[in-house]
Amino acid sequence: MTDPADRDLGLDRDIPRRDLLNGVLWSAAAAASPLDRLLGAAGPEPYPPALTGLRGSTDGSFEAAHKLRDQTMPPEWATPRDTGEKYDLVVVGAGISGLAAAHFFRKRSGPRARVLIVDNHDDFGGHARRNEFTVDGRKLIGYGGTQSIDTPGSYSPVAKALLAELGIDTAKFNQAYDQRFAERFHLGSGFFFDRETFGVDRLVSRAEGEAWPAVIARMPFEPDVRTDLVRLFASTTDYLAAMSAAGRKRALLRMSYLVYLRDHVKLSPRAIPFFQSWTHDLYGVGIDAINALDCKALGFPGFDGLGLDPAPIPGQGASASRIEEEPYIFHFPDGNASVARLLVRRLVPGSIPGSTMEDVVTAPCHYGLLDRAANGTRIRLASTAIRVREDRGGITIAYVRGGKAESVRASRVVLACWHGVIPHLCPELPGEQRTALRYGVKVPLLYTNVALRNWKAVAAAKVADVKAPGSYWTSAMIDFPVSLGSYRFSTGPDQPVLLFMERTPCKPGLPEKEQHRIGRNELLATPFSTYERQIRSQLTRMFGPFGFDAVRDVAGITVNRWSHGYAYEYNALEDPIFPPGKAPHEIARQPFGRIAIANADAAAFAYTDAAIDQADRAVRELTRPPAQRG
Ligand SMILES: Cc1cc2nc3c(=O)[nH]c(=O)nc-3n(C[C@H](O)[C@H](O)[C@H](O)COP(=O)(O)OP(=O)(O)OC[C@H]3O[C@@H](n4cnc5c(N)ncnc54)[C@H](O)[C@@H]3O)c2cc1C
Incomplete structure (x- = not known):
């Protein structure tokens, strides 16, 4: 399979993506500079959330x-x-x-x-950035950065009091967030195997609760690698049997998950790329740079046989301490x-x-x-x-x-x-x-919203989210199904929706900070046209077999570039x-x-x-x- 041509991907199509303000092209406005118009010095009142194309840390801001x-x-x-x-x-x-x-x-x-x-x-x-789109007369609201109120139960009294003072009652998200959305539309999780890394383009879905051996059987691996993966996911083996109980957690804290899989689990090197980007969204780097103990806290496979006590230990990543304390539903x-x-x-x-x-x-x-x-x-x-x-x-x-x-x-x-x-x-x-x-x-990363006219192909693929460990965008997911106030989330696959995609431009094998520095330079040097081509191409490769047509289905794109993202x-x-x-x-x-x-x-x-x-x-x-x- 060759890459689809730009025309087939819709790169020549006129969609809201480049410097549009409330649907009015900058170039169509009067002589004042874009900045003046944005600040209201000229023309209609500015409205930055409706700008599309390259957002986040935009040209002109740094x-x-x-x-x-x-x-x-x-x-x-x-x-x-x-x-x-x-x-x-x-x-x-x-x-x-x-x-x-x-x-x-x-x-x-x-x-x-x-x-x-x-x-x-x-x-x-x-x-904390807002992205808006108007698709076929319908307003779509998305997040361009800070995603959710994460585990609000663990907030300090000061932070809890501020949320309350602002009128935020997190209990309301229990209703606002449609927690049966995936079940109602039979959506599971997916893995996209790209031909450059895994030899073939293939989207494999995993239904909620589906046993791993059945899922692994559909993955494009040789039989011996599949056997190895089944061993990893099912395993109750103690891979650190030679270590004392007390020393294990300290050892896991000082070794990467990559080293754990390679040297202790002895997982096939051909299976390891499958896990490489699983830490990207939380840390901005891959499993080569994140300790195995944090990965255990994240629920990654391979630890069940070790008999570790679950309490975090000094030095364990702060983010890992937040995992699974509360559902991830506190989302505007x-x-x-x-x-x-x-x-x-x-x-x-x-x-x-x-x-x-x-x-x-x-x-x-x-x-x-x-x-x-x-x-x-x-x-x-x-x-x-x-x-x-x-x-x-x-x-x-x-x-x-x-x-x-x-x-x-x-x-x-x-x-x-x-x-x-x-x-x-x-x-x-x-x-x-x-x-x-x-x-x-600071961690560089891209948060991207793709406005889709409908999500029939995604529904046909039976996935709400996809990990794509070898691809340019390492994850993609249907927006969180939240209806709040007068805002209503997409009611079905024939309705417009936002598809969220993420990339962290890390460089595996280098120390974390070095990866971030190089990644930041990459973000600043990459034009929007490259991001757009990668979005359209990857969505076509992932969802094309399920009916996706980039020319027809993509209604708008905003790439939020965070060259200085998460705090270190x-x-x-x-x-x-x-x-x-x-x-x-x-x-x-x-x-x-x-x-x-x-x-x-x-x-x-x-x-x-x-x-x-x-x-x-x-x-x-x-x-x-x-x-x-x-
Ligand atoms: C993509 C992304 C997703 C995230 N998701 C979550 C999440 O789901 N939940 C969560 O709790 N946290 C999340 N975070 C973390 C987020 O950074 C924090 O929650 C919080 O929003 C940080 O706020 P802040 O004010 O400390 O920093 P910032 O939001 O970075 O604000 C600092 C501001 O100072 C400005 N500034 C810098 N230098 C200058 C200067 N010289 N002059 C003028 N202004 C300047 C910056 O441009 C920026 O606008 C996410 C972060 C990113 C990047």
Whole structure:
């Protein structure tokens, strides 16, 4: 089978994918720059969630920061224009942490407090990003980043209280999330075997609860490899019999799942590629870089005979501790963008009409209201902070907007941006803190929404989600079946739906951080046309045999590029176990003067509650009486 030609894939078709705003092509609008139009300086009110094509960290959002990093800023940025604006608090970063910090600060300082939030992106929410499509007259709402409220039962009292204050009652997802969706449409899980890796293109589905031997019998492996896989999935063998009970968990923590499968299970090398990407969605790297103990916590096969006690041990990945505590159903149609929107609704009254967690789903956002002088809180988008300095009894914050540097003054600052940026904003920080801020490397990844006119082919394939371990996109799945407020999920295969696809551009075999650095460069160098071709080609190869036609069925595409994605979490294979208080993220997040540090990086934990908790800590540091400050 050869790759389908571009025409057969529909690459020449006019679908919403390239710089469309509310269905109006940028090029069709007047002479103002796209940025001006987006910010409402010209033309109709902007609405970034409806932009399609390449989103996430878009072109235009990171260039100023990279010039700062590379010390190639134009000389005029050294003398920014003073706007004359003064604030009680400036927050750098409009992600959930920055928005929560503004909220906590106003609660502590009173409603007269004046706050400015700046963010380099054209939309607020940071990773909590909303994607919208209109297909055949129907609105489809998807998530472009932060997916779900993960195990809310384990949230801190502060994070739980914030959700409650925003009107989020997680119990409502028990009804909103259609938990019988897969059963009703007879959808199981699928595995796509690509010919480059496995010799043939084949989609193999596994019905819920179907025994592994029957599934493995349909996989394109030689008989001896199938036998080996059956042994792995069924096994009660103790593959670490030579080790003491106490030493096993420590050994699994220090060996990758790849090493475990290869050297201890002695699984056929031809079977190992089947598992390679199983850790991508959670960690952004494959099984070569993730310890076997975390993989056991994730439910991967091969551990049943080891008799391990299930309690996590020191050094075990933080993400693994969350597995299976609660169902994964706490999902707004736009993911945690709804959390960000509920915060914005509070911070800028009138910007997002309504009052409940239900009505926020379909409520519009009036972006033109976010940065008005009359607001108690102003949100200034497409503005990249380039300098934060204490001087003259206050703090000067310089940022670049539309290619020009401006400055404002503040009494306090929360840096709710990424750790790696902070040494460039504040070069006078102590050397140890700057080193600690640079320790982690954020995880690069692509979150893609493909709007389909119908999902008949997916239903015919009998899969709700597909792992594609050898393919460009290593997973694909039908959107979460959530109907909330007046928003209704697709009622059947003949209705439009979003198909979510994910890629993490890792480089197996290298240390994790190196994989992330190389992957980030790949993301920044890849044009949207490549992503689109890979999407259409892979969907055709996976679902073509079940009736999928990329030309007919694809109605829109948004690729969310997160070159600086998940916060770095310590990797038991590479990082030491740090003594309490001495971990890099703890050294990095120390306040200095009247500047405090929030963001999920400050917790070394890539979750929404971490972003909230760090905002709370940062605001407490800034608002406690001077005598109690360190
Ligand atoms: C693809 C993806 C999926 C995820 N899924 C989940 C999930 O399902 N559940 C979950 O709990 N967590 C998830 N996360 C983790 C997510 O990062 C956190 O939950 C949380 O949203 C992080 O919020 P934050 O405010 O700390 O950081 P961010 O959301 O990264 O916000 C920081 C903001 O600061 C901005 N900034 C950086 N430098 C500057 C500068 N110099 N000037 C101005 N602004 C700047 C950034 O551009 C960004 O907008 C996911 C993350 C990603 C990337």
